[in-house]
Amino acid sequence: QPFDSRDGVIWYDGKFVPWADANVHVLTHGLHYASAVFEGERAYAGQIFKMREHNQRLIDSGKLLGFDIPYTVEEIDRACVETLAKQGFEDAYVRPIAWRGSEMMGVAAQNNKIHLAIAIWQWPSYFDPAERLKGIRIDLAEWRRPDPRTIPSKAKATGLYMICTLSKHAAERKGYADALMLDWRGQVAECTGANVFFVKDGVIHTPTPDCFLDGITRRTVIGLAKARGIEVVERAILPEELDGFEECFICGTAAEVTPVSEIAEWRFTPGAITKTLMEDYDAAVRAHVKAVAAE
Ligand code: PMP
Structure with a gap:
């Protein structure tokens, strides 16, 4: 099943949206100029392993690209836990991503909103x-x-x-x-x-x-x-x-x-x-x- 048309919800800027509705505009800075950072985390038996380290690295990655993700690490942790519960998975892969939005177009993007989304799906084994x-x-x-x-x-x-x-x-x-x-x-x-x-x-x-x-x-x-x-x-x-x-x-x-x-x-x-x-x-x-x- 393609990744843009699945069941479930995605945490998107503080709210849960239906999976297929978690979209961005084509003039998103993150898409044109790679102003985006992400994480990959795994939940085992309902617990996200090293969640705090991953979400702190997400914030630090944003800072290295010159932006502040508008959530604290505690808020991102909570959002991950709530999304995992909503999705109802025990073992799963957790993908938070933060990016610059579409208020300004061009290389400079100081006024662009920083977005954050968290998607969780089942991803059993990376290799055969x-x-x-x-x-x-x-x-x-x-x-x-x-x-x-x-x-x-x-x-x-x-x-x-x-x-x-x-x-x-x-x-x-x-x-x-x-x-x-x-x-x-x-x-x-x-x-x-x-x-x-x-x-x-x-x-x-x-x-x-x-x-x-x-x-x-x-x-x-x-x-x-x-x-x-x-x-x-x-x-x-x-x-x-x-x-x-x-x-x-x-x-x-x-x-x-x-x-x-x-x-x-x-x-x-x-x-x-x-x-x-x-x-x-x-x-x-x-x-x-x-x-x-x-x-
Ligand atoms: N290197 C690259 C390029 C990666 O994408 C990853 C996966 N995030 C790693 C190393 C391993 O990092 P981690 O153990 O934090 O998942």
């Missing part, structure tokens, strides 16, 4: 579940993550996703599930919707997020690894080094922890550390369920 277990195949993208002096690369801003869509389409055309992008310096950066990790001799290596999204899942997984006593090294990783890693996995809100078997010519075997972190992540996102059951 059968493929997910044996590890997904990833291509090396031709497009790179930009120099942070050319764009606010820490923002989860729609404009940055042009590079991701180009890379994902090129990868899928060749039969790959996703693409790994290097950064402007040629260092390993991230996938089109997830961060990347490598394992060698029992140690986890992951690129320092200095010009790409520092994922909330990434930070969670680093915490889970450290809690297991596994060493995590954040550093610059060059593509030539991919030869020497035994395991590889990617992680993100939608992707969760997904093992990788191939990146272009490099091969990996999903192993003990990847499996442990997949299980620990599943347990973490559902921890509140066990806590309630234990009462």
Whole structure:
């Protein structure tokens, strides 16, 4: 079913509107000039995991684009919770998006209203579940993550996703599930919707997020690894080094922890550390369920 004609409601500037009526005008600044920021969150058993961190990042992303979302983080949290309840889902994907409206047309948009909408739908597994277990195949993208002096690369801003869509389409055309992008310096950066990790001799290596999204899942997984006593090294990783890693996995809100078997010519075997972190992540996102059951 297309995404503009579904049942249910969307939270739109403080009110619930029927799903199909949640529209914008064609002269919306956010559409013409990419003045929009968004989040991707997941609810498990009726609870949105790391909701506060995501909604704070939404506000921070808006600030990086020079605008203030006209709601507090508490109000956005409440709106997400109410929308989830209205939609009646237990496990779901939560998509808040904020954008500059249509009061002014042209690059300057100081007087444009900042809108906020929250849509929630069921989005079970980002990658094919059968493929997910044996590890997904990833291509090396031709497009790179930009120099942070050319764009606010820490923002989860729609404009940055042009590079991701180009890379994902090129990868899928060749039969790959996703693409790994290097950064402007040629260092390993991230996938089109997830961060990347490598394992060698029992140690986890992951690129320092200095010009790409520092994922909330990434930070969670680093915490889970450290809690297991596994060493995590954040550093610059060059593509030539991919030869020497035994395991590889990617992680993100939608992707969760997904093992990788191939990146272009490099091969990996999903192993003990990847499996442990997949299980620990599943347990973490559902921890509140066990806590309630234990009462
Ligand atoms: N990088 C990109 C480009 C993404 O779109 C995402 C998904 N939001 C991530 C990394 C992972 O971020 P998070 O763990 O916060 O979902």
